[in-house]
Amino acid sequence: xxxxxxxxxxxxxxxxxxxxxxxxxxxxxxxxxxxxxxxxxxxxxxxxxxxxxxxxxxxxxxxxxxxxxxxxxxxxxxxxxxxxxxxxxxxxxxxxxxxxxxxxxxxxxxxxxxxxxxxxxxxxxxxxxxxxxxxxxxxxxxxxxxxxxxxxxxxxxxxxxxxxxxxxxxxxxxxxxxxxxxxxxxxxxxxxxxxxxxxxxxxxxxxxxxxxxxxxxxxxxxxxxxxxxxxxxxxxxxxxxxxxxxxxxxxxxxxxxxxxxxxxxxxxxxxxxxxxxxxxxxxxxxx
Amino acid sequence: xxxxxxxxxxxxxxxxxxxxxxxxxxxxxxxxxxxxxxxxxxxxxxxxxxxxxxxxxxxxxxxxxxxxxxxxxxxxxxxxxxxxxxxxxxxxxxxxxxxxxxxxxxxxxxxxxxxxxxxxxxxxxxxxxxxxxxxxxxxxxxxxxxxxxxxxxxxxxxxxxxxxxxxxxxxxxxxxxxxxxxxxxxxxxxxxxxxxxxxxxxxxxxxxxxxxxxxxxxxxxxxxxxxxxxxxxxxxxxxxxxxxxxxxxxxxxxxxxxxxxxxxxxxxxxxxxxxxxxxx
Numbered sequence: 063x064x065x066x067x068x069x070x071x072x073x074x075x076x077x078x079x080x081x082x083x084x085x086x087x088x089x090x091x092x093x094x095x096x097x098x099x100x101x102x103x104x105x106x107x108x109x110x111x112x113x114x115x116x117x118x119x120x121x122x123x124x125x126x127x128x129x130x131x132x133x134x135x136x137x138x139x140x141x142x143x144x145x146x147x148x149x150x151x152x153x154x155x156x157x158x159x160x161x162x163x164x165x166x167x168x169x170x171x172x173x174x175x176x177x178x179x180x181x182x183x184x185x186x187x188x189x190x191x192x193x194x195x196x197x198x199x200x201x202x203x204x205x206x207x208x209x210x211x212x213x214x215x216x217x218x219x220x221x222x223x224x225x226x227x228x229x230x231x232x233x234x235x236x237x238x239x240x241x242x243x244x245x246x247x248x249x250x251x252x253x254x255x256x257x258x259x260x261x262x263x264x265x266x267x268x269x270x271x272x273x274x275x276x277x278x279x280x281x282x283x284x285x286x287x288x289x290x291x292x293x294x295x296x297x298x299x300x301x302x303x304x305x306x307x308x309x310x311x312x313x314x315x316x317x318x319x320x321x322x323x324x325x326x327x328x329x330x331x332x333x334x335x336x337x338x339x340x341x342x343x344x345x346x347x348x349x
Numbered sequence: 350x351x352x353x354x355x356x357x358x359x360x361x362x363x364x365x366x367x368x369x370x371x372x373x374x375x376x377x378x379x380x381x382x383x384x385x386x387x388x389x390x391x392x393x394x395x396x397x398x399x400x401x402x403x404x405x406x407x408x409x410x411x412x413x414x415x416x417x418x419x420x421x422x423x424x425x426x427x428x429x430x431x432x433x434x435x436x437x438x439x440x441x442x443x444x445x446x447x448x449x450x451x452x453x454x455x456x457x458x459x460x461x462x463x464x465x466x467x468x469x470x471x472x473x474x475x476x477x478x479x480x481x482x483x484x485x486x487x488x489x490x491x492x493x494x495x496x497x498x499x500x501x502x503x504x505x506x507x508x509x510x511x512x513x514x515x516x517x518x519x520x521x522x523x524x525x526x527x528x529x530x531x532x533x534x535x536x537x538x539x540x541x542x543x544x545x546x547x548x549x550x551x552x553x554x555x556x557x558x559x560x561x562x563x564x565x566x567x568x569x570x571x572x573x574x575x576x577x578x579x580x581x582x583x584x585x586x587x588x589x590x591x592x593x594x595x596x597x598x599x600x601x602x603x604x605x606x607x608x609x610x611x612x613x614x615x616x617x618x619x620x621x622x623x624x625x626x627x628x629x
Contacts, residue, residue, distance in 0.1 A: 084442055084500070105466070153353070182602045186364070186369050336437070
């Protein structure tokens, strides 16, 4: 009994310190956002700021047009997620339920997308977007203009694709009882009605999970918007963060403030939807 | 019904794979039309010291990032796999770095690693170790990036391992206890073999992820000092999008593709062999 208690105490100390170390850099970033530059650079380190000052936030907001960056990020994330949800769930349903010709081969081919770093196809995708027909001064054959380079749709369109979501939905729909299919088909429903009237209303868990995972990855994405955009007005919040650092000078205070308000939406979202986050990762993680 | 998803997949993943192989055999530079120059790009790569260094760095990064990251994830999962009132808070605390963007955490760690006023130097000088220059030191920069990346993603491995742990029937542990197995023996005889599929999954996704390491490198060191942190994707980005040598960058991407497919297939072969014997 005594050893059991001693064990519990050791365990508590251990896990609490691990959790503290894990979260500490985030907390330090948060507190540093209220510190003055002298305080950040001072030789004696203190976790808490001496006085609560919102000066850094003011400076950060005044540097650049944050409402534009937020709007861009928000538009890119929500549109991408909406299309990805629609396309992936339909395809997942088809792979799980309709035994069409070549479905196995097509699905295996899709898995290549999971085994390859997405950066491999970045270059040709960029070139495809530059040659996008009938956009940005291009003619029907994609010549003449700059296509969708440096546009918001140019960022969104390639991000919609992804094997991950299809895979996730297929796994989920395969666990649905087949008897509901039969019942619906006997009642005269076609496959679209079956999907939209029976499957979609019953897939809240997977759709929320997919929204969270895809939304997180798109919101946090850095490389693709970096190569696609060149003008100020198309920047996303992640790109905007980098404007506080330059080769010689880094505005530490405003940088920490900006990093805090770029990270905050995702942290808050995570805290409110933990259950789905963890569940989603677990379902994708296994099998 | 698979048409919309498959269309985007074909356009932005399948076709680009073919295109990249094609471009890798040309001297395309975005301004003039591509000329076929067969394997010249690959020959050049073999003597390009920046590229060779980046391959080495990527492999070093993958090895020294994956193994500690998975071990820590497993350790945390085992520690946190027990009922307690604060378990959700503890798990969330470890998981939160994973939901913050790489840009944000790179910025935070840039400050932590700062040689003049960074927290890390405060800490180590307090316990009597001389101050270091961290990211500015060619010998340490890659290590610093690895530490930061492990910190960011071990929460993810922890969550996956936790899901694996909940799938292990409690009766196995009971039987082991009756047979007199201690905690360590239970781990080696039950937990580890039962978690093989989980480890296998984490290994595959981890390899793909670590082969494509870029963001933290570009933000924290920009490949320096003295190329000590440049990675394959960083080289692709520099050559392709800053120097517009699309053909040459494409051949690097092809090398990256072959590398990741090869290793994934290898792990698949090796991993599935182990699985059959262990689950029985």
